[in-house]
Amino acid sequence: MIFENLGIAKQSEESxxxxxxxxTSMTLAExxxxxxxxxxxxxxxxxxxxxxxxxxxxxxxxxxxPLREALNRLQAERLVVAEALRGFKVAGLSxxxxxxxxxxxxxIESQALxxxxxxxxxxxxxxxxxxxxxxxxxxxxxGADKDVWELEARHHAFHxxxxxxxxxxxxLEFFERLYAATERxxxxxxxxxxxxxxxxxxxxxxxxAEAAIGRxxxxxxxxxxxxxxxxxxxxxxxMDAPKPKRRK
Amino acid sequence: MIFENLGIAKQSEESxxxxxxxxTSMTLAExxxxxxxxxxxxxxxxxxxxxxxxxxxxxxxxxxxPLREALNRLQAERLVVAEALRGFKVAGLSxxxxxxxxxxxxxIESQALxxxxxxxxxxxxxxxxxxxxxxxxxxxxxGADKDVWELEARHHAFHxxxxxxxxxxxxLEFFERLYAATERxxxxxxxxxxxxxxxxxxxxxxxxAEAAIGRxxxxxxxxxxxxxxxxxxxxxxxMDAPKPKRRK
DNA sequence: GCAAGCATGATTTTCGAAAATCTTGGAATT
DNA sequence: AATTCCAAGATTTTCGAAAATCATGCTTGC
Numbered sequence: 001m002i003f004e005n006l007g008i009a010k011q012s013e014e015s016x017x018x019x020x021x022x023x024t025s026m027t028l029a030e031x032x033x034x035x036x037x038x039x040x041x042x043x044x045x046x047x048x049x050x051x052x053x054x055x056x057x058x059x060x061x062x063x064x065x066p067l068r069e070a071l072n073r074l075q076a077e078r079l080v081v082a083e084a085l086r087g088f089k090v091a092g093l094s095x096x097x098x099x100x101x102x103x104x105x106x107x108i109e110s111q112a113l114x115x116x117x118x119x120x121x122x123x124x125x126x127x128x129x130x131x132x133x134x135x136x137x138x139x140x141x142x143g144a145d146k147d148v149w150e151l152e153a154r155h156h157a158f159h160x161x162x163x164x165x166x167x168x169x170x171x172l173e174f175f176e177r178l179y180a181a182t183e184r185x186x187x188x189x190x191x192x193x194x195x196x197x198x199x200x201x202x203x204x205x206x207x208x209a210e211a212a213i214g215r216x217x218x219x220x221x222x223x224x225x226x227x228x229x230x231x232x233x234x235x236x237x238x239m240d241a242p243k244p245k246r247r248k
Numbered sequence: 249m250i251f252e253n254l255g256i257a258k259q260s261e262e263s264x265x266x267x268x269x270x271x272t273s274m275t276l277a278e279x280x281x282x283x284x285x286x287x288x289x290x291x292x293x294x295x296x297x298x299x300x301x302x303x304x305x306x307x308x309x310x311x312x313x314p315l316r317e318a319l320n321r322l323q324a325e326r327l328v329v330a331e332a333l334r335g336f337k338v339a340g341l342s343x344x345x346x347x348x349x350x351x352x353x354x355x356i357e358s359q360a361l362x363x364x365x366x367x368x369x370x371x372x373x374x375x376x377x378x379x380x381x382x383x384x385x386x387x388x389x390x391g392a393d394k395d396v397w398e399l400e401a402r403h404h405a406f407h408x409x410x411x412x413x414x415x416x417x418x419x420l421e422f423f424e425r426l427y428a429a430t431e432r433x434x435x436x437x438x439x440x441x442x443x444x445x446x447x448x449x450x451x452x453x454x455x456x457a458e459a460a461i462g463r464x465x466x467x468x469x470x471x472x473x474x475x476x477x478x479x480x481x482x483x484x485x486x487m488d489a490p491k492p493k494r495r496k
Numbered sequence: 497g498c499a500a501g502c503a504t505g506a507t508t509t510t511c512g513a514a515a516a517t518c519t520t521g522g523a524a525t526t
Numbered sequence: 527a528a529t530t531c532c533a534a535g536a537t538t539t540t541c542g543a544a545a546a547t548c549a550t551g552c553t554t555g556c
Contacts, residue, residue: 025547027332027509029320053538063511065313068539072277072317076324078421084275085517087538097417104418111355169345170352170429173326174422181418273517275539301508311541316509333547335508 015039015059028062032070035060040079040090041180042149043187051080051088077177095239098185102232105178109159109228110221112166112175117217120165125213131158132209136202148190152183158205162212185235197234204230263287263307276310280318283308288327288338289428290397291435299328299336325425343487346433350480353426357407357476358469360414360423365465368413373461379406380457384450396438400431406453410460433483445482452478 016038017031036056039045056067071088074080082088116124135154138147156179163175189195204227211220264286265279284304287293304315319336322328330336364372383402386395404427411423437443452475459468 025332029509030332052536054536064539065316065510068313068317069320069509072320073324076321084273084278085538100416100418104416104422107359168348168352170348170426174352178418277539300506302506312509313540317539333508 029066029069032066033073036070041183045090047090047093049090101178101181106225106228108174112163112171114217115166116163117215119167124165127161128209131161139202276314277317280314281321284318289431293338295338295341297338349426349429354473354476356422360411360419362465363414364411365460365463367415372413375409376457379409387450
């Protein structure tokens with residue numbers, strides 16, 4: 001299956017080194033956390049792969065302590081699984097978890113979106129418009145200007161902007177958790193851009209933004225649900241089937 | 249306000265030393281996590297209180313490493329707040345957060361309860377009945393047999409049993425997060441059992457269990473909402489008002 | 497008198513070594 | 527041949543010291 005393409009093969013690529021580092025006043029443990037989270041979500045490690053401390057030590061160039069602290073945080077976020085005296089490994093991926101995460105995500109974000117539409121002010125609308133513009137601009141780039149990670153960052157920023165006015169820190173935290181969990185599943189689509197989706201995803205984003213800003217809560221929630229359901233269905237199709245290129 | 253009674257005053261009490269310790273095959277870091285989580289939730293530390301490593305070292309009798317790992321996990325759960333190079337402190341409490349947590353909790357648990365009612369089998373019902381029995385038995389005890397922490401454990405077990413058949417790990421995790429967050433606010437009521445609630449809480453639990461097992465989803469959700477709303481209102485009343493005993 | 501700068505002690509953060517535990521592979525036994 | 531036991535190496539976990547940073551109060555200069 002397509003997912004097996006990720007991971008070990010790419011492991012020799014450069015590791016993330018903490019972009020939004022204020023480089024000063026940022027502890028090594030925080031850098032380790034951001035780098036590891038980044039690398040796990042983006043598939044630099046295989047799912048279930050053991051994370052040996054000696055390897056991480058050389059990869060990120062720091063001692064045990066900050067690495068273990070970062071791994072403990074990631075364990076609490078369920079991106080990493082720890083077993084006593086047997087170390088850490090990357091959390092697994094499964095069809096069941098993707099389905100659960102998608103269902104829960106739709107529920108959480110629908111609620112947050114309704115609340116944001118009820119409470120959002122002009123600053124909220126402005127941020128959505130700006131994020132949508134930036135997202136579409138990046139999506140339109142191809143060739144040398146193409147950058148799936150920048151696209152992914154803007155995609156996240158757009159979806160967060162939609163919900164940010166909801167006024168509930170708890171809902172926003174759960175949004176972030178579910179976004180991270182499902183992003184891991186979307187990586188294959190992101191990288192292999194020749195996966196046929198039969199969708200105009202940026203048109204879906206535009207419609208969603210217009211419904212939200214137009215305070216059409218019912219429509220916006222419907223569009224959000226469809227948006228996530230379609231994405232999940234595409235991924236589920238890839239997870240069952242092997243790569244479409246050469247079917248045996 | 250009543251909340252100020254907690255914390256530093258009680259800090260000299262014995263610390264939690266990890267009950268469900270399989271004592272073997274449990275690392276110090278895990279014990280530190282459980283003990284710290286236990287002590288924070290139950291108010292052994294004041295809200296916002298700095299958690300100095302030297303103090304924790306003597307309190308829990310272990311070195312820096314396992315303590316810092318535990319604190320990092322708790323930071324990810326938002327029971328502890330970390331500031332770079334300035335250490336850790338217990339997360340704060342606020343009216344706004346209690347309201348947010350209560351609202352979100354009702355939403356999450358309503359969904360989980362509906363799903364559990366739709367999917368639950370006899371084992372699910374049996375666990376609810378058993379948990380309810382144990383809860384009521386403990387609630388009936390007074391005098392020397394009274395044990396608010398055992399009562400609290402059984403209360404948690406009962407509410408978890410209601411939802412456990414929902415089939416969503418994500419919903420169950422969010423339930424646990426919100427339960428822990430709101431438990432911190434309920435401690436004053438638990439300890440000062442003379443707080444007048446004007447409720448028969450065990451009757452509420454019984455009605456809830458019967459509605460769930462009877463597959464009356466709409467009624468069960470209504471009862472759950474009322475149950476949590478009443479509790480939150482009681483606490484909010486205490487948070488604004490000073491202690492009722494001697495008003496100045 | 498008051499603010500800025502600085503020394504000092506307190507505290508956090510990080511490292512490398514030591515201790516504890518797991519894993520692997522081979523030898524001994526049945 | 528299969529199983530158990532054991533030793534050696536690999537790995538995780540924990541500790542205590544060193545490094546880095548923060549907080550406090552004092553001095554200095556204006």
